Amino acid sequence: MHWHTNNDEFQYYVGGKARRTVFMPGPKARTFNHQAGDVGYVPVGGFRYIQNTGDETLIYLEVFNSSHYSDISLAQWMANTPKEVIF
Template sequence: MFASSGVAGTFDMRVGDVGYVPFAYGQHIENLGTEPLVFLEMFRSLRFESVSLTQWMANTPPEVSGDTLNLSRELSEALPRDQRPVIR
């Protein structure tokens, strides 16, 4: 998970673990194991909003995202501008 000002944390979760991500923190979930991952996310609000990091980078001027992240202009311009679902 990550927040502004470089605040970030990495956690290794195991079967049955419960985690908490503070409000307005970004998050990235990655399965490092060999078994399928079943992930359940719950919110305290009826309203859910999602911002894809790829979509955010694609809608930032390529010179800004490219220079900041050391990406080629071609890669920055090739990022999808629309949000792509993880599960359809």
């Protein structure tokens, strides 16, 4: 699970099948099922993960309209957040 701090994420699914869940502030969450030819979108600041749900290798492209890539993983966030906030 990770999120991008500076840009929306666009995805194009090339092969395989996937389940994508996006968590937005609020809290709000939506889950989508994808297959080859589908397009996905994650607004800036949205946490997301993608799970391979098929029998073949999942292949997808992530596209950003930015000259600078930036993301924060769940592990990074937990490592830099005080224990009192997490637990």
